[in-house]
Amino acid sequence: MFPRSQFAARLASHCGIVELMEDLGSALAAADPGVAMMGGGNPARIPEVEAIWSRVVSDLARSPDALGAMLGNYDPPAGSPSFRSELASFLRRTCGWDVGPENIAVTPGGQTAFFYLLNLFGGQSADGTGRSRKILLPLAPEYIGYADQGLAPDFFVSQPGRIELTGPQRFKYRIDFERLQITPEIGAICLSRPTNPSANVVTREELEQLAGLAAAHGIPLLLDNAYGLPFPGVVFGDAEPFWHPNVIQTLSLSKLGLPGTRTGFVVGPPDVIREIAALNAVVGLANNNLGQVIAKSLLNTGELERISRDLIRPYYQRRCQESLALLDQELQGVPYRVHEPEGAFFLWLWLEDCPLSARELYLGLKERGVIVVPGDYFFYGLPEEWPHQHQCLRISYTQPEATVTKGIQTMGAWLRSFW
Numbered sequence: 001m002f003p004r005s006q007f008a009a010r011l012a013s014h015c016g017i018v019e020l021m022e023d024l025g026s027a028l029a030a031a032d033p034g035v036a037m038m039g040g041g042n043p044a045r046i047p048e049v050e051a052i053w054s055r056v057v058s059d060l061a062r063s064p065d066a067l068g069a070m071l072g073n074y075d076p077p078a079g080s081p082s083f084r085s086e087l088a089s090f091l092r093r094t095c096g097w098d099v100g101p102e103n104i105a106v107t108p109g110g111q112t113a114f115f116y117l118l119n120l121f122g123g124q125s126a127d128g129t130g131r132s133r134k135i136l137l138p139l140a141p142e143y144i145g146y147a148d149q150g151l152a153p154d155f156f157v158s159q160p161g162r163i164e165l166t167g168p169q170r171f172k173y174r175i176d177f178e179r180l181q182i183t184p185e186i187g188a189i190c191l192s193r194p195t196n197p198s199a200n201v202v203t204r205e206e207l208e209q210l211a212g213l214a215a216a217h218g219i220p221l222l223l224d225n226a227y228g229l230p231f232p233g234v235v236f237g238d239a240e241p242f243w244h245p246n247v248i249q250t251l252s253l254s255k256l257g258l259p260g261t262r263t264g265f266v267v268g269p270p271d272v273i274r275e276i277a278a279l280n281a282v283v284g285l286a287n288n289n290l291g292q293v294i295a296k297s298l299l300n301t302g303e304l305e306r307i308s309r310d311l312i313r314p315y316y317q318r319r320c321q322e323s324l325a326l327l328d329q330e331l332q333g334v335p336y337r338v339h340e341p342e343g344a345f346f347l348w349l350w351l352e353d354c355p356l357s358a359r360e361l362y363l364g365l366k367e368r369g370v371i372v373v374p375g376d377y378f379f380y381g382l383p384e385e386w387p388h389q390h391q392c393l394r395i396s397y398t399q400p401e402a403t404v405t406k407g408i409q410t411m412g413a414w415l416r417s418f419w
C-alpha cells in the first residue's frame with residue numbers, strides 16, 4: 001500500500017455516495033428480476049422521449065459536420081461557442097434571463113459543476129487571512145452528492161428544515177429563516193430545487209429571501225436545477241425559473257434521459273464562468289461534445305421545451321400520483337407522513353414512530369428484495385443530531401410500474417407488521 005495524500009483520504013475513501021452508488025450499481029448489475037430497485041436517481045425510460053433521442057442521434061450520425069463536431073474535436077474548455085450562444089438565447093427567450101455566452105460554461109454533468117463551485121467558494125480563503133470558508137445548506141435534508149465533494153474538512157453547515165404539517169399524512173420543509181445564520185465563515189449558500197431527496201420545491205419568496213441574504217453578505221447562492229427549470233421541468237406546481245444576479249445556477253441534461261452524455265451547465269457571472277472553464281481545462285481538457293450537439297439541435301426549434309412540458313413532466317407527475325396513491329393505501333394503519341411531492345423522482349417517507357431506524361429499515365427491505373435509500377445520508381453538516389434524520393426513506397418511482405408496485409406492496413406489508 002503506497003502512502004496516500006489528504007486528497008485521497010478525503011475524496012477516495014469509502015464515503016456515502018460511493019457506498020450508495022456501488023450498492024445501487026450492484027443491485028442493478030445483478031439484474032435480479034426479483035429486486036425492486038427504488039434507490040437510484042436514474043431517469044425513467046420513457047418510450048416517446050427515447051424515440052426522439054434515437055431520431056436525433058441517427059440524423060446527427062448521418063451528417064459529417066455534426067459527426068465531426070460530436071466526435072472529432074476538443075472543444076474550448078467552457079464548451080462549444082456556438083452551443084453556448086444557442087443556450088443563452090434559449091434562456092433569454094424562455095426564462096427572460098439576462099445572459100449571453102459569457103455567462104455559460106459546460107461541465108461534465110451537474111455533479112462536476114458542483115465539485116468546482118463548492119470548492120471555488122468553500123475551503124481555505126485566498127484573501128490572505130487564512131480563514132476557511134464553509135458552504136451553508138439552508139435546508140437539510142439536501143442532496144447526498146455534495147456531501148463528500150469538499151476538499152477542506154468540515155466543509156458544510158446545514159440548517160434543519162422547519163417541518164410544516166400540511167395534511168393528515170403530509171408535511172413540507174420550509175427554510176427556517178429565524179434560525180438561519182450567515183456568519184463570516186460562510187462562502188456560499190447552496191440549494192437544490194426540486195430538492196433531492198424530499199421533492200420539495202422551495203418557493204419564490206424563500207428564494208428571493210435567500211438570494212437577498214446572500215447578496216447582503218457578498219456571497220453567492222448556488223441553485224441546482226438538476227430536476228427543475230427550465231429543463232427537464234420535473235416540477236408539478238406552477239413554479240417558475242428563478243433569476244437573481246447573485247445566483248449561480250446549474251442545469252443538466254441527465255434527468256431529460258441523457259445521463260450517459262455527462263453534460264451539465266453553469267449559468268453565472270463571467271468571472272465564475274472563466275474559472276469553471278479553467279478547471280475543465282486542468283481536470284479534463286475539454287467536455288464531452290455529444291450532449292451539446294444533441295441539445296443544440298433541439299434548443300432553437302422549441303423541441304426541448306416541448307419534450308420537458310409535454311412528455312417529461314406529465315410522465316413523472318402521473319408516476320408520482322400513482323405511486324403516492326399506492327403508498328397511502330399500503331400504509332393504512334401505519335403512522336407515517338410523506339413530503340408534499342412537488343417535483344423530482346422521489347417520495348420522501350417519514351416514519352416518526354417506527355421502532356426501527358432508517359438504516360435498519362433499509363437493510364430489512366434489502367433482504368426482502370426492495371432497495372430504497374436510508375434518509376440519514378442526506379443530513380450532513382447539522383449542528384447536532386436530529387432524531388428526524390433517522391426516520392426517513394427516499395423511494396424512487398422511476399422504474400417500471402410493476403417494479404414500483406411490487407416494492408411498495410412489500411414495504412407496506414413489512415411496515416404494517418410493526419403496528
Ligand SMILES: Cc1ncc(COP(=O)(O)O)c(C=O)c1O
Nearest residue numbers: 041109110111192196226252254
Ligand atoms: C440534486 C442533484 N444535483 C446534481 C446531480 C448530478 O447529476 P448529473 O451529474 O448527472 O448532472 C444529481 C443527480 O442525481 C442530483 O440529484
